[in-house]
Amino acid sequence: MGRVLKIDMTYGESGFIDVPPDFEGRGGRGLVPAFASDPTLEPLAPDNTLVFAPGLLAGTSCPGSGRISVGCQSPVTGWLVASNAGGMAGHHLKCMGIDAIVIEGAPDPPKGFFNMVVTKDGAKVAPTSVRNRNISKALPELRGMYGDACSYILTGIGGDQKCPMANIAVTGPDLQPSSRFGNGGAGAVLGSKLIKAIVIDPRGAPPLVPMSPEFEKAVQRFTELAKETSKAKTERGKGCMPNCAVPCMRKAPEGKGVTAEKKPKAFSFIAKTDPELADKFMDLCDDMGLGAWEIARSVQTLSPENKPPWNVLLKNIRGRNPAGLFILFQRPELFAERMGIPVSNLYNPWAEQSPEKTMEDCVMDELGLCRKACVKALKNIDGLHTAAEMISALLHKEVTAFDISENSYNTAYFEMRYRSRIPFDK
Numbered sequence: 001m002g003r004v005l006k007i008d009m010t011y012g013e014s015g016f017i018d019v020p021p022d023f024e025g026r027g028g029r030g031l032v033p034a035f036a037s038d039p040t041l042e043p044l045a046p047d048n049t050l051v052f053a054p055g056l057l058a059g060t061s062c063p064g065s066g067r068i069s070v071g072c073q074s075p076v077t078g079w080l081v082a083s084n085a086g087g088m089a090g091h092h093l094k095c096m097g098i099d100a101i102v103i104e105g106a107p108d109p110p111k112g113f114f115n116m117v118v119t120k121d122g123a124k125v126a127p128t129s130v131r132n133r134n135i136s137k138a139l140p141e142l143r144g145m146y147g148d149a150c151s152y153i154l155t156g157i158g159g160d161q162k163c164p165m166a167n168i169a170v171t172g173p174d175l176q177p178s179s180r181f182g183n184g185g186a187g188a189v190l191g192s193k194l195i196k197a198i199v200i201d202p203r204g205a206p207p208l209v210p211m212s213p214e215f216e217k218a219v220q221r222f223t224e225l226a227k228e229t230s231k232a233k234t235e236r237g238k239g240c241m242p243n244c245a246v247p248c249m250r251k252a253p254e255g256k257g258v259t260a261e262k263k264p265k266a267f268s269f270i271a272k273t274d275p276e277l278a279d280k281f282m283d284l285c286d287d288m289g290l291g292a293w294e295i296a297r298s299v300q301t302l303s304p305e306n307k308p309p310w311n312v313l314l315k316n317i318r319g320r321n322p323a324g325l326f327i328l329f330q331r332p333e334l335f336a337e338r339m340g341i342p343v344s345n346l347y348n349p350w351a352e353q354s355p356e357k358t359m360e361d362c363v364m365d366e367l368g369l370c371r372k373a374c375v376k377a378l379k380n381i382d383g384l385h386t387a388a389e390m391i392s393a394l395l396h397k398e399v400t401a402f403d404i405s406e407n408s409y410n411t412a413y414f415e416m417r418y419r420s421r422i423p424f425d426k
């Protein structure tokens, strides 16, 4: 039976509960609906539940499998956030036998800011000294306090100030923030619970979840397929999490605390003419804990012809003016008003994606597999059957490729209902 670590920030209490029976054997994005808050609530209200759930295959030797999903109501769209990240946190949680962390409530009155330390025995919350620090300043201090055996999930100043586009960074094997929960503003929800960082301390847990020989055989086949089919460029050489068969990350500049995510497409016209400026934009957003993709998408929605909002944005980036950039996106409605833009445009930056792509993402996120490393392997019928074999060996029951697809359909259906704000009992 899976276990979930539940933390109530209103009373500072925590404890383990079982995974609800209907969600037994589910993981990552597929577990989020079990705990999602009512879609009619306010995203930054204490009742918005924040869920971190590692994929089913996290903690195993399967390549590119440690991705972790975050779920909550999005302060950007009001939809259910479906964002996921690499790094070590998913891997560590599964090795500690934790299928999800569910954070409810918020301190009342809203005073102070906290770090949450998660061990295999539970969670403890303690006041933090790194509130309102950017990630490059906060992370070294946290590492000094809690040590290098841990993985860190943390926000920058964007999350601390509940900026709607705040993201959450996750540290990788080199203890740099190698990956981010970028979409949907989950950093603001973490900030609304007055949490700066979640420290995952895996000491006392095994380095890998022990698996049967059948599982390892299936992993070998899947690894070969992933290597043959991956879009990732192996020559770039750095992995954002353990067991990646095709590590693709650029090395982060020393001491910068930034990652090497690819640049938002919406920003590509700047990257083409001024790559240095594009890098600056990414660095600044990463360090402040702001979603570069989210911002680029919004600005593009506001100004498809690269007119005024881009100019304001670029001026702030050129001057490396975090305050200017921050104000711009902390109060987007004021910004829109000043620019004479309907606010509804600002809050609808995400293009609808096809149901086929949503289903595909739900499969990847449920299993915890990296899209870049594994999506082609999984689209191959042999790959999907091999994944089903891995899950069968993992759960000690027969799971078919059809079961995997059906689960992802159910997750996608739930998310669609959530978008229409239909209460769950209807």
Ligand code: SF4
Binding pocket: 064, 086, 232, 238, 239, 240, 241, 244, 245, 246, 247, 248, 249, 370, 371, 372, 373
């Ligand atoms: S392919 Fe890149 S993003 Fe995916 S797991 Fe490997 S290093 Fe991380």
